Amino acid sequence: xxxxxxxxxxxxxxxxxxxxxxxxxxxxxxxxxxxxxxxxxxxxxxxxxxxxxxxxxxxxxxxxxxxxxxxxxxxx
Numbered sequence: 001x002x003x004x005x006x007x008x009x010x011x012x013x014x015x016x017x018x019x020x021x022x023x024x025x026x027x028x029x030x031x032x033x034x035x036x037x038x039x040x041x042x043x044x045x046x047x048x049x050x051x052x053x054x055x056x057x058x059x060x061x062x063x064x065x066x067x068x069x070x071x072x073x074x075x076x
Contacts, residue, residue, distance in 0.1 A: 016068075019048070019061040029067050036062055045070050 022033040040047040046066040051058025
């Protein structure tokens with residue numbers, strides 16, 4: 001029996017992430033870091049800060065669905 005050789009393939013991610021940091025959000029939606037923070041501050045998009053208890057700094061993540069909703073509303 002002859003073995004079939006299949007070249008390795010990379011796993012492609014086709015779905016958008018649920019949350020993204022500012023770098024990923026910029027790559028996906030073209031919005032700058034400052035614009036994302038301003039929109040979150042104005043409560044036009046949702047974001048969450050992930051940090052350890054008692055820590056002053058953490059990781060800010062932006063909700064991709066709320067960014068899509070904001071962009072769609074601007075197109076109307």
